[in-house]
Amino acid sequence: MSTLVNPLDERSSDGQSPAPRLDSLEGKTLALLDISKPRGKEFLDRLEQILKERYGVAEVVREVKSTYTKPAPGALIERLGFVDGVIEALAD
Amino acid sequence: MLTPGDLAPDFSLARLDGTDWRLDEEVVGGPLLLAFIETDCPTCRLAIPYLKRLAEALGANRHRVVVVSQDGDADTRELVDTYDVGFPVLLDVDLETSRTYDPPSVPALFLVGQGGQVEFSGVGFHKEDLNSVAERMLSGLGLPVRTVADLDDGAPLMKPGCTSRHLELVGSLEAGVSPEPIDLLPERAPRASRLELPKDEDPYEYCMNAGFSPFLPVVPPTAERVDAFLAAISHEPDRVVGLVPPCYGPATIEKIAANAVMAGCKPEYMEVLIPVIRAACDERFNLHGVQATTHAATPLIMLSGPAATRLGFASGAGAFGNVARANSSVGRALQLMMANLGGALPGGIDMSALGNPGRFSYCVAENHAESPWEPLHVELGFGPEESTVTLFAAGGLTEVSEHNARTGAGVLRTIAATLSMVWSWRRCGRVDAVVVLCPEHVATLNADRFSKSDVRDFLFDNTGVPLRAFDHDGTEGTQLRETYEEIVIDDEPHYRKFSDPSQIKIIVVGGTAGKFSAVVGGWLTGAEGSQTVTYPVKW
Numbered sequence: 001m002s003t004l005v006n007p008l009d010e011r012s013s014d015g016q017s018p019a020p021r022l023d024s025l026e027g028k029t030l031a032l033l034d035i036s037k038p039r040g041k042e043f044l045d046r047l048e049q050i051l052k053e054r055y056g057v058a059e060v061v062r063e064v065k066s067t068y069t070k071p072a073p074g075a076l077i078e079r080l081g082f083v084d085g086v087i088e089a090l091a092d
Numbered sequence: 093m094l095t096p097g098d099l100a101p102d103f104s105l106a107r108l109d110g111t112d113w114r115l116d117e118e119v120v121g122g123p124l125l126l127a128f129i130e131t132d133c134p135t136c137r138l139a140i141p142y143l144k145r146l147a148e149a150l151g152a153n154r155h156r157v158v159v160v161s162q163d164g165d166a167d168t169r170e171l172v173d174t175y176d177v178g179f180p181v182l183l184d185v186d187l188e189t190s191r192t193y194d195p196p197s198v199p200a201l202f203l204v205g206q207g208g209q210v211e212f213s214g215v216g217f218h219k220e221d222l223n224s225v226a227e228r229m230l231s232g233l234g235l236p237v238r239t240v241a242d243l244d245d246g247a248p249l250m251k252p253g254c255t256s257r258h259l260e261l262v263g264s265l266e267a268g269v270s271p272e273p274i275d276l277l278p279e280r281a282p283r284a285s286r287l288e289l290p291k292d293e294d295p296y297e298y299c300m301n302a303g304f305s306p307f308l309p310v311v312p313p314t315a316e317r318v319d320a321f322l323a324a325i326s327h328e329p330d331r332v333v334g335l336v337p338p339c340y341g342p343a344t345i346e347k348i349a350a351n352a353v354m355a356g357c358k359p360e361y362m363e364v365l366i367p368v369i370r371a372a373c374d375e376r377f378n379l380h381g382v383q384a385t386t387h388a389a390t391p392l393i394m395l396s397g398p399a400a401t402r403l404g405f406a407s408g409a410g411a412f413g414n415v416a417r418a419n420s421s422v423g424r425a426l427q428l429m430m431a432n433l434g435g436a437l438p439g440g441i442d443m444s445a446l447g448n449p450g451r452f453s454y455c456v457a458e459n460h461a462e463s464p465w466e467p468l469h470v471e472l473g474f475g476p477e478e479s480t481v482t483l484f485a486a487g488g489l490t491e492v493s494e495h496n497a498r499t500g501a502g503v504l505r506t507i508a509a510t511l512s513m514v515w516s517w518r519r520c521g522r523v524d525a526v527v528v529l530c531p532e533h534v535a536t537l538n539a540d541r542f543s544k545s546d547v548r549d550f551l552f553d554n555t556g557v558p559l560r561a562f563d564h565d566g567t568e569g570t571q572l573r574e575t576y577e578e579i580v581i582d583d584e585p586h587y588r589k590f591s592d593p594s595q596i597k598i599i600v601v602g603g604t605a606g607k608f609s610a611v612v613g614g615w616l617t618g619a620e621g622s623q624t625v626t627y628p629v630k631w
Contacts, residue, residue: 003315006286
């Protein structure tokens with residue numbers, strides 16, 4: 001019998017479960033996070049309009065990541081702590 | 093780091109007196125010079141009196157020189173009092189603005205035009221840069237131009253600065269900066285566990301089933317083999333070399349050794365693997381993005397210097413293929429660690445649409461014997477006796493055959509045509525590439541007296557996309573054409589492919605027969621993508 005050295009990351013990975021889903025969008029405050037892909041603003045402008053007109057979303061908060069290649073800064077995530085939901089959105 | 097042509101991202105920071113300062117409000121009416129500094133950096137302190145001189149020359153526009161301090165209130169106040177600074181001083185305590193502007197070191201200057209575009213950026217203390225920035229600001233505002241940095245005033249012409257706080261790993265540990273604060277520079281991590289191989293179980297199948305390498309069999313990392321690697325180096329097994337993105341598993345000496353064993357390395361390759369891991373974990377390389385993107389990019393390791401020859405790395409015929417144990421196993425060891433410690437497995441975090449054969453192993457050495465030019469590591473500022481590893485976020489390898497051109501310019505025009513296709517036909521500006529020159533093409537270039545920088549400049553000036561290619565709207569790159577620079581190549585208007593010559597990296601690789609060079613396209617370049625990083629090979 002031989003002994004092997006574990007080559008994997010052995011830190012415990014406490015699985016994080018997703019936040020509860022929203023029952024409806026009506027009256028909710030949503031954030032649209034623009035990840036800085038080209039023409040993201042145009043896409044999100046239209047999405048914001050649809051969310052308000054068709055789904056009764058009360059308020060839409062807009063934030064922009066400086067680049068889509070890196071995680072959102074902690075301060076930005078903290079700023080969005082008060083909203084009911086976040087849509088992180090692409091474009092291209 | 094933001095470079096000229098980039099839009100300077102808006103930000104707001106508190107002034108030292110607590111009031112709010114906003115870029116978009118202040119840039120109205122004229123240019124702004126943002127100077128990122130650390131209060132304890134000698135080079136930053138050297139630069140302050142020159143910034144003061146510029147502010148004085150600007151007179152009523154003195155507020156257009158703005159210092160962004162990467163330190164807290166007390167330290168910054170001490171600096172301001174010591175130097176009697178009169179222009180705005182902002183506090184970037186959480187380093188968010190520093191991360192966005194992403195200078196590798198400080199002092200870092202960003203000249204932002206009133207249109208909001210970066211017109212100049214640079215790091216370190218350079219008298220010529222200070223004078224050139226002063227000239228642009230003063231003449232732009234209709235003021236008399238004045239030399240702010242006398243070349244003969246006794247201070248050095250240039251002095252390198254200190255690592256920017258946001259890249260100082262310990263300095264990034266401000267509470268609240270990350271949603272899940274992690275220790276970015278633990279010195280030690282727990283030892284690897286030992287696993288008893290079940291009796292009668294095939295060790296190769298066991299390793300595959302245990303997830304050590306689900307896609308290709310590996311050498312089982314037995315305790316004896318790993319111990320032989322640990323005995324060959326002077327570091328403790330639990331010492332952390334880096335945290336591998338995107339899941340930031342600690343790459344301890346022992347974990348590196350176990351993965352190196354699996355990849356088929358020899359113990360002496362640890363000398364190279366340690367700087368390779370350091371480079372891969374460097375924030376500027378952005379392995380997080382490289383591992384998670386849908387693009388095919390993966391790190392290409394380029395070795396330069398005597399260590400490559402000493403350890404048996406191939407740089408000649410077939411160097412990109414299965415030709416030498418050192419190339420194959422070191423490249424593979426990095427890929428194993430990107431999965432086993434970084435946590436990026438295809439279909440999970442690794443979302444590449446196509447993948448890349450380089451994801452098995454992508455490692456070459458420069459062929460110094462066949463190059464008349466300074467080696468890559470010397471070009472990058474290292475001594476000839478030193479050795480380096482350079483990591484480039486690379487797509488696939490595209491060969492360029494040119495067997496008929498008898499001049500250096502002819503060879504380069506053919507390479508430029510392939511180079512113009514990097515990323516996507518109509519995408520210009522923020523793209524980069526490695527040009528791999530074969531020895532026969534290098535001989536032709538050398539006969540025509542091309543230096544390495546001549547080659548780079550020629551390719552920069554002759555690589556473009558003809559404007560007629562933009563007749564069809566709705567294709568990638570057309571939406572960005574307003575940002576492209578128009579140039580003339582062969583009497584035809586083109587958009588320049590690259591925004592800066594440094595986006596073209598050059599190495600000499602390959603055998604002495606066959607006029608086949610190659611272009612390796614990159615991923616997104618610059619501060620918003622992956623920056624090429626180089627680390628010295630040393631213990």
